[in-house]
Amino acid sequence: MENFHGELHANNELTLLKKSEENPFESMMQRFDVAADILKLDQGVYEYLKTPARQIIVSIPVQMDNGKVEVFEGYRVIHNDILGPSKGGIRFAPDVHLDEIKALAAWMTWKCAILNIPFGGAKGGVKCDPTKLSKSELEKITRRYTASMMDVFGEEKDIPAPDMGTNEQVMAWIMDTYSMHIRHTETAVVTGKPIIIGGSEGRKEATGRGVMQVTITAMNKLGIVPTESTVAVQGFGNVGSLTAELLSQQGCKIIGISDVTGGYYNKSGINIPEAIAYVQQNKTLKGFKGGDKITQEELLELECDVLIPAAKEDQITAKNASKIKAKIIAEGANGPTTALADPILKEKGILVIPDILANAGGVTVSYFEWVQDRVGYFWSLDRVNRRLERMMRLAFDSVYTTSKEYNVTLRIAAYVMAIDKVSKTLKLRGIYA
Numbered sequence: 001m002e003n004f005h006g007e008l009h010a011n012n013e014l015t016l017l018k019k020s021e022e023n024p025f026e027s028m029m030q031r032f033d034v035a036a037d038i039l040k041l042d043q044g045v046y047e048y049l050k051t052p053a054r055q056i057i058v059s060i061p062v063q064m065d066n067g068k069v070e071v072f073e074g075y076r077v078i079h080n081d082i083l084g085p086s087k088g089g090i091r092f093a094p095d096v097h098l099d100e101i102k103a104l105a106a107w108m109t110w111k112c113a114i115l116n117i118p119f120g121g122a123k124g125g126v127k128c129d130p131t132k133l134s135k136s137e138l139e140k141i142t143r144r145y146t147a148s149m150m151d152v153f154g155e156e157k158d159i160p161a162p163d164m165g166t167n168e169q170v171m172a173w174i175m176d177t178y179s180m181h182i183r184h185t186e187t188a189v190v191t192g193k194p195i196i197i198g199g200s201e202g203r204k205e206a207t208g209r210g211v212m213q214v215t216i217t218a219m220n221k222l223g224i225v226p227t228e229s230t231v232a233v234q235g236f237g238n239v240g241s242l243t244a245e246l247l248s249q250q251g252c253k254i255i256g257i258s259d260v261t262g263g264y265y266n267k268s269g270i271n272i273p274e275a276i277a278y279v280q281q282n283k284t285l286k287g288f289k290g291g292d293k294i295t296q297e298e299l300l301e302l303e304c305d306v307l308i309p310a311a312k313e314d315q316i317t318a319k320n321a322s323k324i325k326a327k328i329i330a331e332g333a334n335g336p337t338t339a340l341a342d343p344i345l346k347e348k349g350i351l352v353i354p355d356i357l358a359n360a361g362g363v364t365v366s367y368f369e370w371v372q373d374r375v376g377y378f379w380s381l382d383r384v385n386r387r388l389e390r391m392m393r394l395a396f397d398s399v400y401t402t403s404k405e406y407n408v409t410l411r412i413a414a415y416v417m418a419i420d421k422v423s424k425t426l427k428l429r430g431i432y433a
């Protein structure tokens, strides 16, 4: 059995090497294929799970501050809703495209399955540059996008959340626009809202807290002592900055950080609260004096125990994977490692905690927020954090056990677990004709 799975995995890795590594949906499917082979997934179920249930593209006309009308393109992809209402963030970025949203939606399906959250997977996006828009333009785009999605969104249907380029304020506008259309306030239609309008304690830092927890668990497995460890973090937004802060509170030395303006290195450790305060004042790390300037590549290739990619997709590729020196990679971002890089990291003995496990703290507390909104009773921060910790620990242990059972990486184990759960649910529910 073990031999069979080992051979199967090796053969699939060879196939992976022949495929392109630039398309995130393709990258997701390459891992899906390996897991589907291991599970001997029925061909019909395979086709069903690889195809998104719905893909919506809308035009968003907006009168800009200069009086001219600009038209933006918006997307929502519902990958699968077999486990429950679909759930997934909304990304505002100039280069966002449908294949990226399709991949992100599928990752949400797998993530919810691994964490045992009763949600399916979805993702949305608007092709725009939020850093170049005024607050009023951003609000108009958000409200018109929401109005176009009135048939899609719903607290029992499809529930958005923040992602790159969106934040609590954007979620508040979505909630308000949706509520205006249905003529009553509906807080549970979106998560990641400000606490004062039905958000949850602990949601803002939930993804970073989950990344911190799985990183410390992995360190324990490898015998790395957190207070003697060094960490590099790529991306200093919601996920990167809070992961860095929480790991530094655990005694880890954060020797490198970066954002879109470049990397910063300090072998004695960067003062993370200082870096966060700097970004709050200056929007980016540009000009930060708490470390020496390094390139994006140098940050990823730093000599350290843990590397946390927390920016965007396709950062660790077949080109740079062999140069990575970290012992653990904890994927705060979605899809930061390409499928072609996976076998190289495995060969080097690097323990990769895959995105669909490592960054699932966000959707877990989003689920808590949805539950609290629907019951109308709100939990303390302590209760949120305790429940989050328990769910992340359970998920990590299950993925770890599955990886031993099938003799595969944590990433393939996570896909095996998720696809197994969704396909079993599908079999029980059956295909409605």
Ligand code: NAD
Residues within 6 Å of the ligand: 162, 163, 164, 165, 166, 207, 234, 235, 236, 237, 238, 239, 240, 258, 259, 260, 261, 296, 310, 311, 312, 313, 332, 333, 334, 335, 359, 360, 362, 363
């Ligand atoms: P964000 O917009 O708050 O921050 C993104 C950060 O990445 C910024 O600091 C930006 O400057 C930096 N960045 C962008 N391009 C970069 C590059 N080429 N090199 C280095 N840094 C770069 O976004 P976020 O919410 O922190 O999301 C980051 C990643 O985490 C995304 O992949 C997102 O899908 C994923 N994620 C987010 C959440 C969440 O709750 N926010 C949950 C799960 C996964």
